[in-house]
Amino acid sequence: MSARVASRVAVIVAVVTLVLSVVGFIVTLVLSAFVFDEFDAYGEVPIPGSGTVDLPAGEVTVSFHTVDTGQPTSGFPIPQISVNIEPPPGAADPVVTESVGGTTTVNSDTRVRVWVVDVAQAGAYEVTTDGDVGGYISPRLAFGHGSSYGWLLWLCGALAAVGVVELVAALIWSGRVNKAARPLAPHEVLTVDGPPNLTAVPSISAGRPPSDQGIRLEQLRQLAALRDSGALTEDEFQAEKRRILNQA
Structure with a gap:
């Protein structure tokens, strides 16, 4: 190649x-x-309402989940809602951080991430929700992960x-x-459909015309230079070489 x-x-x-x-x-x-x-992998709690959710240790996402008759793509209005998460006996209180994400809507099912909860210990957590959700259909908080x-x-x-x-x-x-791959001398003309034109060869000496053997040697040198520069493939080089030698 x-x-x-x-x-x-x-x-x-x-x-x-x-x-x-x-x-x-x-x-x-x-x-x-x-x-x-999997935004609802660990369960959901209605708003307002309460319920028990089994949460793993680590980061848990909390999303506002509702049914929307339109197809919102951005700027979905999140109502004023609150959540209280009570840990099981002996476990530390989870750390709740506000982290509003983008709106995702699939077949009128809309969800928006509202909080991220850092859970220190896996267990059953008591969740209580509240908020002004009068204009929303089946509002709830979903607990899951990204x-x-x-x-x-x-x-x-x-x-x-x-x-x-x-x-x-x-x-x-x-x-x-x-x-x-450009021609090495002005007399070397590359064509699209064939090998370069090597028929025009300069005189070896200014005082006498070159011999046939000298012309062939000069053509072969030019041919090798074009092959080494990448202007000719090996097959093209061999074919042109045979043509020149057959002229002897």
Whole structure:
């Protein structure tokens, strides 16, 4: 494979890598929001109301969950709501932090993350909710966790970075190869459909015309130079070499 062909393949590979990483990032982002996000994995409590929720140790998301007749995409109005989480006997109080997230709506089912709870010890927690939810359909608080496939976003991002670096390097390489593949002298004319025109060869000496052998040697030297620069493939070089030698 010549250097010119290899550089073109490198550019194509880099572009494909970049496209796949971008598509993968978008697909993963959509799946994380609509499929992988288990916002109600640990249960729900109506608003207003109370109930018992089994929570694991670690970070738990608390989302406002309701039914909406429209299709809100952003700016969904969160009502004034409150939550009180009582730990089981002997466990530390969970730390509740406000963390409003984006709105997700699937088939009129709308949810918005409102809090993140840091649970010190797994157990059954008593949850009490309240709020002004008169204009909402079946309002409740959902306890769950985010997508467990967040690492896919990092993977796609890293792949995109690699693709950008590969593309820049491949373009630089391709530019250098194409520059090196230019004719080495004004009399060497490259054609699209065939090997370069090597019939016009300068005189070996100013005082006498070159011999047939001298012309062939000069043609072979020019041919080898074009092959070494990547302007000719090995097959093209051998074919042109045979043509020149057969003229003897």
